[in-house]
Amino acid sequence: MKKTTIKDIARELNVSTSTVSRALRDSYEIGAETKQRVLELAQRLDYTPDPVALSLLSSHSNDIGVIVPDISNPFFALVIAGIEDVAFAQGYHVVIYQSHDNYEREVMNVRHIANRRKDGMLVSLATGTQDYAHFKSLHDQGFPIVFFDRICDEIDTHKVSVDDFEGAYQATEHLIKQGCKTIAHISGPPNLLISRRRLHGYRSALLDYKIPIMEDIIMSSEYNSQEALVITRRLLSGSVKVDGIFASSDNIAIGSHAAITEAGLSMPHDIALIGFSDLPITGLLNPALSTVAQPAFEMGRSAAELLINLIKNPKNDRISISNVLRTGLVIRESSLRIQ
Amino acid sequence: MKKTTIKDIARELNVSTSTVSRALRDSYEIGAETKQRVLELAQRLDYTPDPVALSLLSSHSNDIGVIVPDISNPFFALVIAGIEDVAFAQGYHVVIYQSHDNYEREVMNVRHIANRRKDGMLVSLATGTQDYAHFKSLHDQGFPIVFFDRICDEIDTHKVSVDDFEGAYQATEHLIKQGCKTIAHISGPPNLLISRRRLHGYRSALLDYKIPIMEDIIMSSEYNSQEALVITRRLLSGSVKVDGIFASSDNIAIGSHAAITEAGLSMPHDIALIGFSDLPITGLLNPALSTVAQPAFEMGRSAAELLINLIKNPKNDRISISNVLRTGLVIRESSLRIQ
DNA sequence: ATGAAAGCGCTAACAG
DNA sequence: CTGTTAGCGCTTTCAT
Numbered sequence: 001m002k003k004t005t006i007k008d009i010a011r012e013l014n015v016s017t018s019t020v021s022r023a024l025r026d027s028y029e030i031g032a033e034t035k036q037r038v039l040e041l042a043q044r045l046d047y048t049p050d051p052v053a054l055s056l057l058s059s060h061s062n063d064i065g066v067i068v069p070d071i072s073n074p075f076f077a078l079v080i081a082g083i084e085d086v087a088f089a090q091g092y093h094v095v096i097y098q099s100h101d102n103y104e105r106e107v108m109n110v111r112h113i114a115n116r117r118k119d120g121m122l123v124s125l126a127t128g129t130q131d132y133a134h135f136k137s138l139h140d141q142g143f144p145i146v147f148f149d150r151i152c153d154e155i156d157t158h159k160v161s162v163d164d165f166e167g168a169y170q171a172t173e174h175l176i177k178q179g180c181k182t183i184a185h186i187s188g189p190p191n192l193l194i195s196r197r198r199l200h201g202y203r204s205a206l207l208d209y210k211i212p213i214m215e216d217i218i219m220s221s222e223y224n225s226q227e228a229l230v231i232t233r234r235l236l237s238g239s240v241k242v243d244g245i246f247a248s249s250d251n252i253a254i255g256s257h258a259a260i261t262e263a264g265l266s267m268p269h270d271i272a273l274i275g276f277s278d279l280p281i282t283g284l285l286n287p288a289l290s291t292v293a294q295p296a297f298e299m300g301r302s303a304a305e306l307l308i309n310l311i312k313n314p315k316n317d318r319i320s321i322s323n324v325l326r327t328g329l330v331i332r333e334s335s336l337r338i339q
Numbered sequence: 340m341k342k343t344t345i346k347d348i349a350r351e352l353n354v355s356t357s358t359v360s361r362a363l364r365d366s367y368e369i370g371a372e373t374k375q376r377v378l379e380l381a382q383r384l385d386y387t388p389d390p391v392a393l394s395l396l397s398s399h400s401n402d403i404g405v406i407v408p409d410i411s412n413p414f415f416a417l418v419i420a421g422i423e424d425v426a427f428a429q430g431y432h433v434v435i436y437q438s439h440d441n442y443e444r445e446v447m448n449v450r451h452i453a454n455r456r457k458d459g460m461l462v463s464l465a466t467g468t469q470d471y472a473h474f475k476s477l478h479d480q481g482f483p484i485v486f487f488d489r490i491c492d493e494i495d496t497h498k499v500s501v502d503d504f505e506g507a508y509q510a511t512e513h514l515i516k517q518g519c520k521t522i523a524h525i526s527g528p529p530n531l532l533i534s535r536r537r538l539h540g541y542r543s544a545l546l547d548y549k550i551p552i553m554e555d556i557i558m559s560s561e562y563n564s565q566e567a568l569v570i571t572r573r574l575l576s577g578s579v580k581v582d583g584i585f586a587s588s589d590n591i592a593i594g595s596h597a598a599i600t601e602a603g604l605s606m607p608h609d610i611a612l613i614g615f616s617d618l619p620i621t622g623l624l625n626p627a628l629s630t631v632a633q634p635a636f637e638m639g640r641s642a643a644e645l646l647i648n649l650i651k652n653p654k655n656d657r658i659s660i661s662n663v664l665r666t667g668l669v670i671r672e673s674s675l676r677i678q
Numbered sequence: 679a680t681g682a683a684a685g686c687g688c689t690a691a692c693a694g
Numbered sequence: 695c696t697g698t699t700a701g702c703g704c705t706t707t708c709a710t
Contacts, residue, residue: 072416
């Protein structure tokens with residue numbers, strides 16, 4: 001029982017395949033009766049058009065590719081949910097790719113997407129990516145690309161991000177207002193724009209409040225809890241006694257949270273801690289983690305909208321939109337000293 | 340600058356497309372010199388075969404589809420990593436689908452996989468799925484399917500799972516040995532086999548140790564922390580005072596963990612808690628969460644191996660392998676009363 | 679209103 | 695050794 005094709009229908013009905021094709025697409029120049037018969041048989045035979053044949057013919061697929069560093073990061077999972085939300089409604093299927101923060105994997109994913117005639121792609125850069133040629137050449141050929149979160153300044157296309165600077169500034173300011181005098185920052189990988197912007201927000205806040213910036217307590221970690229745990233241990237056993245930590249992401253903050261607890265220090269009394277993203281888990285930690293909320297779902301929606309727009313109106317090529325979403329402080333126990 | 344095709348090469352070299360095709364696949368019956376020239380030009384023109392055309396021709400794609408309920412669940416993310424590990428090495432690309440625990444989505448995903456001529460699929464069932472016809476018909480047509488974790492007894496194909504009964508039994512036994520007298524269980528959705536098997540393990544352990552089974556303290560939750568939090572609150576405010584909880588998954592346990600803390604109860608003294616899976620986060624909680632380790636990565640590897648085997652040897656159709664992996668107790672602070 | 683033919687990119691008989 | 699032909703499933707001129 002193999003798949004029904006347009007040919008089967010044509011044979012059965014003693015018409016040509018083109019007639020069937022036209023009837024199926026409801027062409028105006030088809031006899032009402034013929035159309036009826038075709039539609040009926042198609043239904044009965046459970047006919048569905050072959051997407052691969054369509055792809056070969058038309059060079060598109062109704063699929064859009066999404067590349068994220070790591071699907072297990074709830075932030076990306078939420079963004080993807082947002083993407084699926086609008087893509088789905090518009091009849092697109094979203095295909096998920098992971099770069100595992102690895103440049104080669106990212107290149108492979110990009111190639112796969114282009115080869116399979118995906119209609120466009122959404123990407124959040126891998127940590128390891130320093131060279132953007134794989135995007136550049138596609139983009140120059142007019143292939144629709146939209147960056148989100150870990151965006152790329154070198155390519156002139158639509159982008160969606162949050163105001164990392166502002167979020168980081170507010171987080172740091174909050175710690176200051178809670179009475180912290182020696183605030184450390186655990187940054188993300190320096191080649192990511194979001195890491196640098198958050199670091200910048202941290203520095204600016206200290207500057208504005210006339211708090212000396214100490215390079216010794218500005219550390220850097222990958223965006224995962226395991227490494228952050230190690231880095232924070234190192235921070236805590238250093239010569240400078242800190243009483244506040246702003247972590248560049250919740251995953252980092254979770255590692256710091258564990259390190260602080262392990263060291264027998266109390267939050268927020270000994271050390272006030274704040275992260276960035278507002279992952280679902282943060283509210284369930286003990287003590288609950290303060291953080292900067294990022295509208296992840298909304299980010300996915302926006303990115304998908306921009307992409308689909310790009311797909312449907314390739315001429316809009318010239319004006320690149322950068323949508324910067326707002327963050328919001330979420331204060332929980334880990335940083336709340338003053339009620 | 341569009342993609343180079345085999346035709347471009349043929350024209351340039353004044354040979355036929357079939358010659359080029361053969362040269363590219365290194366056919367034995369091609370003049371060494373011609374072969375050389377073709378290969379060189381192909382290289383220079385950056386030729387890559389069009390996978391869509393290949394798919395249309397050969398009815399396969401070198402892609403395998405993976406359907407999981409939710410990519411943000413670190414357990415599935417790890418399984419996928421295992422799948423990618425072996426698939427990659429064998430030249431397959433893995434395409435990820437989410438069912439969001441929704442039956443309709445699962446059906447759509449299955450259809451997408453079949454239509455796009457994926458070579459096979461790996462699936463962990465959606466909670467909502469009660470009807471398996473969408474798998475059955477494909478399976479009957481000889482389409483390679485392997486189930487993992489949330490497996491399906493109704494379809495006779497390869498399966499990879501862990502010994503849920505044994506893991507649950509050991510977890511419960513551990514609580515008993517820690518002196519717990521009134522042990523609650525927060526189960527997963529009852530229509531999932533894994534939920535039932537874990538529940539069964541729990542019951543058997545109580546039975547063996549002659550501890551009365553109280554239906555009032557056997558609750559059920561979706562496999563996520565948010566709902567588990569609510570359910571556990573309800574459990575704690577019930578009339579029966581429990582001193583131990585075995586949660587059917589770590590995500591559930593994380594919700595329970597928060598509820599217990601919130602209620603001002605101490606772990607493990609007031610209530611000893613143990614989960615199931617050994618997600619990376621569990622070790623970072625405060626107190627750290629005891630759990631049953633599941634070899635997620637290994638599960639992915641095994642499932643992928645079975646699938647690829649199925650793809651390459653379709654005749655092996657008849658003998659269905661069920662690979663049951665072993666679990667292991669991971670005891671941390673949340674349940675360790677006796678040092 | 680419908681059919682015949684060409685073609686998307688590629689491979690595989692079948693001929694030479 | 696290499697070219698010709700046909701065809702995977704479908705749409706789309708171009709005829710009729």
